[in-house]
Amino acid sequence: MIIDDKEIETLEELAAFITLVEQGGLGLxxxxxIALATNNSDGRPFIAVLDDSHQLLLGRWVTQHVFENGKDLVRTGSGKIH
Structure with missing residues (x-):
């Protein structure tokens, strides 16, 4: 599992991360x-970028606040024009 040590602390940071992924800015x-998930070993929440086989390409830790309140944002995407 590839987890970036950076933590997303706000919904604005989550939206920016989603936009970056959607626009191909990470080179993945x-x-x-994209999905919100929890680590099986310690329950820590993260955002997961998945490939077409549902394998994790990249994960980034998120705060509990972002995990609880960012679900609609993850479900609908950034909504920004590419």
Whole structure:
């Protein structure tokens, strides 16, 4: 699992991260989706960038506030024109 040590602390940071992924700014290939998840070993929440086989390409830690309140943002995407 590739987890970036940076933590997303606000919904604005979450929106910026989603936009970056949607626009291809991280150089990831075969991106098929983004999801909020929790680490199986310690329950810590993170945002997961998944490929078309549902394998984790990149994860970034999120605060509990972002995890609880960012679900609609993750579900609908940034809404910004690419």
């Amino acid at each position: 290939e075969n991106v098929a989706g």
